[in-house]
Amino acid sequence: MQNENLFEDSEANSASVKDGAEDMQTVAEEKPKPEAKPAKKQQFIQIVKFTLFSASAGVIQLVSTSVLHEWTGWLVGYYYIAYIIGLTLSVIWNFTFNRKFTFKAANNVPVAMTLVVIYNCLIVVPLAFGGDALVKLWGDSWGILVTALSLIINFITEFFWDKFIVFNPKVTDKILKLFGRKK
DSSP: OHHHHHHHHHHHHHHHHHHHHHHHHHHHHHSOOOOOOOOHHHHHHHHHHHHHHHHHHHHHHHHHHHIIIIISOTTTTOHHHHHHHHHHHHHHHHHHHIIIIISOOOSOHHHHHHHHHHHIIIIIHHHHHHHHHHHHHHOGGGHHHHHHHHHHHHHHHHHHHIIIIITOHHHHHHHHHHTTOOO
């Protein structure tokens, strides 16, 4: 009889150990895991993808700006308008492909696009009006060079903005919490 009680106690203890282990597993699953830093190879691939998509967006911007400003003569004297139209086309292209393939971001698209618009207001608007001033100073035939210089400046600054702000879930989650919205 004593042996039977021992056996029953042993079963009860093993059941409570199992319950404790399941509770610990549940707690471990609930804890947010720190994001692993991407390996150097992954970072290099990310830079290459960003460069290729940005180059294709640059071609879109360069061609559309040149068509509107120089080749057709429609916006001669209004370089900044041609630049902003070309930029808008390239931003939509670049955002779409970098979000999906480079940064593989699934975070809130409206918040991410708003951050892209903020970037463009802070960085690109001065480039557009500065470019307009340079075209007026150097002449309309230098529009392609001015656009190329703007593209280089935009490329460098946009990579860091996209990587650390736009497609960073920690940042977008904080923005959503700031405005009282959950993921």
